Amino acid sequence: MSDFQNHSVSLKVPADAEFIDIVRLTLYGIASKWGFSYEEIEDMKVAVAEACNNAVLHAYQGEEKGQMEIRFEMREDGIRISVKDEGSSFDYEQKESQAESLHDKPLSEVSEGGLGIFMMQALMDEVQVHTQSGTEVILTKFLQRKEELA
Ligand SMILES: Nc1ncnc2c1ncn2[C@@H]1O[C@H](COP(=O)(O)OP(=O)(O)O)[C@@H](O)[C@H]1O
């Protein structure tokens, strides 16, 4: 599948919950072609949907709804998915430390907020967040080589 590698596919859709299905379907198409297992694809779907949902819910508050761009990059070692909006951003370091502190808490004490970031970290191999202009969440999943599985 060398013609697939190092290429990327982008989707620009309204930051509206109705469009998250299209993102999921595209992810499914690309990730299955790229050799990810059903379980891996399910995990990625949840993580990507959560990143999109954050753009839908938090990015464009009190302003006109903007768009979100989802970019899938096929790399030799896996897939890199970027979810980007141009809305108002947030303090990721602070939210991340909140998410980290969730590790030590019983679930019953976990109340509002921070669960989405925590979940993306649990489901993906790498999560990076850039908040310079709008928000960009970069989710990476490495491809397990067949020989490594043997
Ligand atoms: N795309 C985004 N644009 C603006 N703020 C965001 C975005 N994603 C996350 N945030 C901020 O980070 C917080 C934590 O996100 P998350 O862990 O998904 O929890 P939740 O969505 O349940 O509040 C959100 O409440 C919001 O303040």
Ligand SMILES: [Mg+2]
């Ligand atoms: Mg969320």
